[in-house]
Amino acid sequence: MIGLLLTGCIVCAAALWSAGNKKEDALRLAEGYAVRTEALLDSLFHKTDVLESIVITGRGEISEEAFRDLAKSLADGEGIRAIQYLPGGAVLYCYPLEGNEAVIGNNVFDNPRRRDDALLAVDTREIALSGPYSLTQGGLGLVARNPIFLTDENGKESFWGFSVIILDLPEALNPLMLEELETEGYDYRLHVITETGEDMTIAGAEQIDEKRSLSYEVSVPNHTWVLSMAPKNGWVNPLVLVYLLLAGWIITALSALLVYQQQRRVSELQRFASIDELTGLYNRRYLGELLDKLCKGANAFAVFYMDLNHFKAVNDELGHAAGDAILKEASERMRSCAGGDNPTARIGGDEFVVVCPGSRLAEIKNMESRLREVIEKPFYVDGECRQLSLSIGIAVFPEDGKTYDSLMQKADHRMYQEKKKENHKKESRKK
Numbered sequence: 001m002i003g004l005l006l007t008g009c010i011v012c013a014a015a016l017w018s019a020g021n022k023k024e025d026a027l028r029l030a031e032g033y034a035v036r037t038e039a040l041l042d043s044l045f046h047k048t049d050v051l052e053s054i055v056i057t058g059r060g061e062i063s064e065e066a067f068r069d070l071a072k073s074l075a076d077g078e079g080i081r082a083i084q085y086l087p088g089g090a091v092l093y094c095y096p097l098e099g100n101e102a103v104i105g106n107n108v109f110d111n112p113r114r115r116d117d118a119l120l121a122v123d124t125r126e127i128a129l130s131g132p133y134s135l136t137q138g139g140l141g142l143v144a145r146n147p148i149f150l151t152d153e154n155g156k157e158s159f160w161g162f163s164v165i166i167l168d169l170p171e172a173l174n175p176l177m178l179e180e181l182e183t184e185g186y187d188y189r190l191h192v193i194t195e196t197g198e199d200m201t202i203a204g205a206e207q208i209d210e211k212r213s214l215s216y217e218v219s220v221p222n223h224t225w226v227l228s229m230a231p232k233n234g235w236v237n238p239l240v241l242v243y244l245l246l247a248g249w250i251i252t253a254l255s256a257l258l259v260y261q262q263q264r265r266v267s268e269l270q271r272f273a274s275i276d277e278l279t280g281l282y283n284r285r286y287l288g289e290l291l292d293k294l295c296k297g298a299n300a301f302a303v304f305y306m307d308l309n310h311f312k313a314v315n316d317e318l319g320h321a322a323g324d325a326i327l328k329e330a331s332e333r334m335r336s337c338a339g340g341d342n343p344t345a346r347i348g349g350d351e352f353v354v355v356c357p358g359s360r361l362a363e364i365k366n367m368e369s370r371l372r373e374v375i376e377k378p379f380y381v382d383g384e385c386r387q388l389s390l391s392i393g394i395a396v397f398p399e400d401g402k403t404y405d406s407l408m409q410k411a412d413h414r415m416y417q418e419k420k421k422e423n424h425k426k427e428s429r430k431k
Contacts, residue, residue, distance in 0.1 A: 071095030079172025
């Protein structure tokens with residue numbers, strides 16, 4: 001569970017990191033388009049510089065024919081609606097004239113909506129924009145007014161009028177290919193706050209998700225446009241996030257399974273290293289480690305060293321398979337008799353050891369009696385009945401020894417002595 005939660009956190013962190021990178025990429029993309037927009041508009045606005053130069057050279061005089069020829073060459077470009085010649089601020093010439101007849105004679109200083117921008121251009125001696133807004137001649141446009149000043153023979157400058165370019169929007173911006181942002185996976189909106197406070201769309205969608213969008217400012221004369229962008233599928237694609245989570249959880253689950261299986265194999269190997277394969281009891285290795293550990297403590301315990309009497313005859317008469325079956329049955333009886341708190345081990349052949357805590361004589365005798373009793377019950381194998389018994393040698397820590405070797409030697413010796421007595425009785429019965 002912790003692994004799954006950790007995987008979820010890692011995937012979420014990766015998603016946030018990815019979203020951060022995507023936003024940085026989007027900002028760089030927006031910056032690139034902003035720079036290109038500024039450069040495009042600057043090149044269009046400064047077409048008026050050519051007309052300004054002609055006016056200055058002609059001392060403010062230019063024929064309509066000369067204006068028309070010049071304006072025709074300047075208007076050679078997408079999105080240029082008109083070029084105008086405004087001595088004193090009044091429209092004298094306009095190219096093309098067709099469709100723009102209504103503006104001839106209009107004075108920009110007489111128009112409350114245009115006057116402030118015109119005065120700004122005069123005061124700053126820089127190109128000033130009006131719009132975008134609905135034009136007198138129809139449509140949405142952007143007006144750039146370039147103020148022209150003439151110098152008299154005394155070196156005094158005076159305002160002469162304007163050279164003007166009017167752009168159709170968004171057509172004038174077509175060279176930017178803003179629509180490629182959609183191919184890149186973004187909704188976009190180029191917009192501006194107008195003089196009336198309206199948030200006007202210049203190009204792109206009328207509305208995008210402001211919560212998911214990022215914006216980059218586009219600097220134009222006396223205005224600031226804004227390019228807003230929002231990814232169509234969000235900064236973090238929910239479907240991709242789900243796939244990542246599923247993949248992460250699957251990998252985590254598989255990893256956990258592999259770890260579990262590895263731990264299980266290790267546990268099994270450890271178990272096999274300490275368990276007798278035939279009987280399932282502890283083996284000599286485990287017994288040695290257990291007794292070494294117990295001998296380092298202060299608590300008394302007894303070691304019951306046991307040998308099955310008459311077992312060799314079973315092997316000889318019935319075979320090893322029957323002998324193994326009896327060993328398994330005898331082992332299970334000993335384990336049940338000893339209980340879970342008293343480890344039982346098979347240390348070889350038909351030899352067994354039970355370790356019991358405590359050193360009270362009554363408890364030791366009781367355990368000894370119970371062990372003999374369970375083994376002396378008949379064994380049935382392959383339709384045969386066999387009767388066995390136990391030879392038991394007991395050693396008590398610390399009276400009979402303080403180490404594994406000393407305790408086992410003492411218990412083995414006593415078991416061997418009892419076995420000799422058992423064999424002697426057997427020989428006596430034969431006589």
